[in-house]
Amino acid sequence: MAGSSASLALQYHVRSISLPSRLHPSSTKIETELNKLTNWAISSASTIVPLTADTIRTGLVGLAELYNYVEELVNSPLNQQALLQHQHRILVEEALQVGLLDSCGVAKDLLLMMKEHVQDLQSALRRKVGDLSIGSNISAYICFRKKLIKKDIPKSLRALKQIESKIGSSTRLDENHHLSMVIGMLRKVIAITISVFRAFLLFLSDSNSKAKPSGWSLISKLMLTRSVASERGQKIFNEVGRVDSTLHSLRGCIQSNDAKVDVQMAHRRLQTLDASIESLEAGLDRLFRSHPTTLTIEEKLNQLKTWEASSTPTAETIFQGLSGLEELFKCVDDLYNLPLTQQALSQHQHEKWVNELLDGSVRLLDICGITRDAMSQIKEHVRYLQSALRRRKGDLSIESSIAKYTCFRKKMKKDAKKLISAMKQMDNKIETLPVLDLDHHVSSVIKVLREAGAMSILIFQTVLLFLSVPVSKPKPTRWLLVSKLLHKGAVACEEQEENVNELESVDVALQALCGSDSSGVDRMQIAQKRLEALEASIEVLENGLECMFRRLIKSRASFLNLISH
Known part of the structure; x- marks a missing residue:
């Protein structure tokens, strides 16, 4: 030597x-x-x-x-x-x-x-x-x-x-x-x-x-x-x-x-x-790990993992997760733009793992689109219920509007369970893909895409959970959130209302409104205020999902361009 x-x-x-x-x-x-x-x-x-x-x-x-x-x-x-x-x-x-x-x-x-x-x-x-x-x-x-x-x-x-x-x-x-x-x-x-x-x-x-x-x-x-x-x-x-x-x-x-x-x-x-x-x-x-882009990606992933372990699914925390996910995929695009990445991946465009990653990107787009559509539907029903409460034609009319809203919520919960089950299968497939005998840089890119995909699934799952079930205790494990969908959620009582998210808070107010008598006016105002707060929260999440959808499209396009040269 x-x-x-x-x-x-x-x-x-x-x-x-x-x-x-x-x-x-x-x-x-x-x-x-x-x-x-x-x-x-x-x-x-x-x-x-x-x-x-x-x-x-x-x-x-x-x-x-x-x-x-x-x-x-x-x-x-x-x-x-x-x-x-x-x-x-x-x-x-x-x-x-x-x-x-x-x-x-x-x-x-x-x-x-x-x-x-x-x-x-x-x-x-x-x-x-x-x-x-x-x-x-x-x-x-x-x-x-x-x-x-x-x-x-x-x-x-x-x-x-x-x-x-x-x-x-x-x-x-x-x-x-x-x-x-x-x-x-x-x-x-x-x-x-x-x-x-x-x-x-x-x-x-x-x-x-x-x-x-x-x-x-x-x-x-x-x-x-x-x-x-x-x-x-x-x-x-x-x-x-x-x-x-x-x-x-x-x-x-x-x-x-x-x-x-x-x-x-x-x-x-x-x-x-x-x-x-x-x-x-x-x-x-x-x-x-010396490349700054790789270090940034690791940092973004760690931030999202911390978010997962410490946050409860409220509109604010979910928006933070969506924003962090968008930042993560921006870093992934930066990784795509490196000459070394372009040279390495262009040599593997016909290999099986490329198709698997492309299929995964399509599924992420589908999930993001479905989640965004579900958010739009809940916003429509919230606005319809707000309009019914403002008209106040009679108790029967209000109860009928609330019943329609509740029926929609139950259907959404059922649809969410199916989608989350499909996401779990997708997540398991990502985690069980075999270790690839490729050069280190290609393997690093694949690892990043897998981790980004897994984190995307988790965040979209959390959005659906927000739309479907009561808030659970902090620090849920990854698939504990999914199992909670299999059980009937109890309605939070008044002394527990500080532990519920915006959507569940509306559920509590509507339940109280249906059984109101002389104090119905006060409860009507409470329900209207909470519906307004929920609508504002949904608009924030809708914007976050729309930005994420566009980012996923751009990321997929970058990957397709990368392997086609």
């Missing part, structure tokens, strides 16, 4: 990292981050000790910061226009290098496997049922490590080599100076990214050689011992290598029936390695 990281970094960066500031204001920040990572690569190469988890995490964090600024540069209107010209597609594909996302995903998968094996071995050592049992667990871990070093890591390194070989392979655009500068800068970013990922893989192998390797002879070096000789001739290991060394020694003691088998050293070093793996996971997660 030592010579390799340095040579790769120096090959692309030491010549000149100066980027013309007229490219974009973020180009200066990119230059700063590239210099930091180049110094990191040189420093990592100059030490005689193996790369540690702290060193690798520093590289990953720096890489995440670098890509934040790269995205700002790529997303500038001028650069987007230049990069997306059809005649420069080969250059764009080379510069964006979707394969790097695959490499990042593979790195995360390898780290996850490592973590699982470490934790399994920790559990076995804690149980310490018997030496033979421990020996079996140790052998399983050593077997996993051999496969990792001899097969998985070399395979990943070869994939990085293929990406590296493509850097600069296409023709430079001398006639387009601006695009040439952007592509050249992106090539440097790719080079340092390869350097960081290579260092990560060599950390997992605990391979560290002072000799400068030629090309990709690092793969063959991984088959050799994972130690490095210090000036005193002692072997030095990183967190991974120390565990390997300790476990080999422990297995030897068990096989020789040594009575002084001590697992404490192995246990302590496994704990240290486990903590190191967690720190690297955090670094990779930061790199995965």
